Amino acid sequence: MTTTPARPALSLADLPVASDREAAWQALLDQGPLVDVDGAVFVVGNKAVDVVLHDPATYSSRLAFGVVGSPVPMVPIAFDPPEHMRYRKLLAPFFSPVVVGRMYESLREQLRALITPLAEAGRCDVVRDLAVPFPSQVFLTLLGLPLSDTERLVRWKDAVLAAAGPAGASEGQQAEALELFTYLGEKIEQRRGQPGEDLLTVLVNDTSAEAMSQEELLGLGFLMVLAGLDTVTATLGFAFELLARDADLRGRLAQDLTLVPGFVEELVRLNPVATFTPRVTTQDTVLEGRDLPAGTRVVMVWAAANRDPDRYEDGTAVQLDRDEAHWGFGGGIHRCLGSHLARAELRLVLEEWLTQVPDFALQPGTTPVLPWPAGLLGFPSVELTYGGART
Numbered sequence: 001m002t003t004t005p006a007r008p009a010l011s012l013a014d015l016p017v018a019s020d021r022e023a024a025w026q027a028l029l030d031q032g033p034l035v036d037v038d039g040a041v042f043v044v045g046n047k048a049v050d051v052v053l054h055d056p057a058t059y060s061s062r063l064a065f066g067v068v069g070s071p072v073p074m075v076p077i078a079f080d081p082p083e084h085m086r087y088r089k090l091l092a093p094f095f096s097p098v099v100v101g102r103m104y105e106s107l108r109e110q111l112r113a114l115i116t117p118l119a120e121a122g123r124c125d126v127v128r129d130l131a132v133p134f135p136s137q138v139f140l141t142l143l144g145l146p147l148s149d150t151e152r153l154v155r156w157k158d159a160v161l162a163a164a165g166p167a168g169a170s171e172g173q174q175a176e177a178l179e180l181f182t183y184l185g186e187k188i189e190q191r192r193g194q195p196g197e198d199l200l201t202v203l204v205n206d207t208s209a210e211a212m213s214q215e216e217l218l219g220l221g222f223l224m225v226l227a228g229l230d231t232v233t234a235t236l237g238f239a240f241e242l243l244a245r246d247a248d249l250r251g252r253l254a255q256d257l258t259l260v261p262g263f264v265e266e267l268v269r270l271n272p273v274a275t276f277t278p279r280v281t282t283q284d285t286v287l288e289g290r291d292l293p294a295g296t297r298v299v300m301v302w303a304a305a306n307r308d309p310d311r312y313e314d315g316t317a318v319q320l321d322r323d324e325a326h327w328g329f330g331g332g333i334h335r336c337l338g339s340h341l342a343r344a345e346l347r348l349v350l351e352e353w354l355t356q357v358p359d360f361a362l363q364p365g366t367t368p369v370l371p372w373p374a375g376l377l378g379f380p381s382v383e384l385t386y387g388g389a390r391t
């Protein structure tokens with residue numbers, strides 16, 4: 001018979017994530033591979049994460065994500081096989097490396113337009129001024145929507161994220177989240193019968209048996225807002241905070257931009273911003289020698305698994321030539337659909353920024369602070385100073 005380890009349960013609030021992330025992830029690994037946290041089973045060991053991700057029949061996403069505050073089911077994350085497969089087949093062509101590669105030049109131009117005035121200003125809040133607007137612009141570009149909607153999208157995105165968060169949305173935010181649905185619904189209607197290569201136009205005009213319904217398209221739009229904007233924003237926040245503090249790393253990257261993709265991988269490995277990813281067991285099962293009854297909430301902690309000494313040598317260090325894979329974009333059938341796009345965004349931002357602003361530091365007197373506990377980990381603000389304006 002299997003055993004249930006008798007460990008004291010932890011609370012998220014006990015983890016020192018805001019003050020010392022390394023200590024927090026290490027504390028979980030020390031108790032791993034499974035740790036009881038706030039009534040859920042946290043999966044922190046690399047091998048256990050691997051098992052969960054590759055057994056979607058036992059570890060269900062539908063049961064885990066079906067309840068998040070969306071008025072329509074979130075496509076494709078809230079589905080299990082076989083439905084999930086249909087969505088991935090429809091969506092995969094829009095997120096392939098080749099298709100993402102075709103967006104490069106347009107995105108680079110948009111970035112130059114964002115970064116040049118910031119570079120001239122000599123200081124900025126790089127989260128507010130660059131890391132927030134750029135992913136929203138990418139979303140609009142992908143869907144073939146006007147960039148002039150960026151500000152509205154950012155507002156709606158905040159409302160949608162609040163609605164999906166533990167505290168829920170205020171009345172004003174609920175109204176704003178609904179505005180996003182109205183907006184997407186209108187755009188879907190406008191695209192019917194229209195020519196175009198963008199994701200929205202192609203999906204709306206799909207006449208195959210596999211075509212998505214209006215409700216499914218809205219669910220997809222909702223998930224993309226939830227999954228594809230603040231994730232990139234937060235990862236960029238970690239990048240700039242780290243580079244502002246680490247002159248050696250900053251200098252190496254600025255001198256040799258071919259090192260940027262290796263840095264991006266390490267960034268996502270060490271700071272996987274979609275911090276906790278849930279599943280719910282569909283049947284009684286055993287994981288790492290522990291009985292898990294049907295209905296158990298199981299939560300993957302990528303940041304811990306990505307440092308697991310069983311897999312990574314010197315796992316807490318940034319090594320630009322490390323070639324092991326990691327779980328920062330998840331794994332198995334729900335592996336991040338937008339990973340190529342996210343990598344491209346991160347890479348482009350860093351390349352353009354380091355070209356225009358190779359040297360920078362945190363604005364004296366400011367310290368980026370991580371709100372904690374949080375579902376999505378990220379600095380709300382990273383103030384930088386550079387060039388003539390540095391004090």
Ligand code: HEM
Nearest residue numbers: 076077227228231232235274328329330334336337338342
């Ligand atoms: C650095 C940025 C990003 C990170 C760290 C990230 C991380 C993740 C992770 C860990 C998952 C797996 C969730 C699970 O297993 O339940 C995921 C799924 C997903 N991500 Fe990302 N993501 C990022 C950017 C993006 C972008 C830019 C998009 C799209 C525009 C996107 C779209 C999605 C979608 C649609 C899924 C669900 C896939 C499925 O259920 O089959 N993500 N992401």
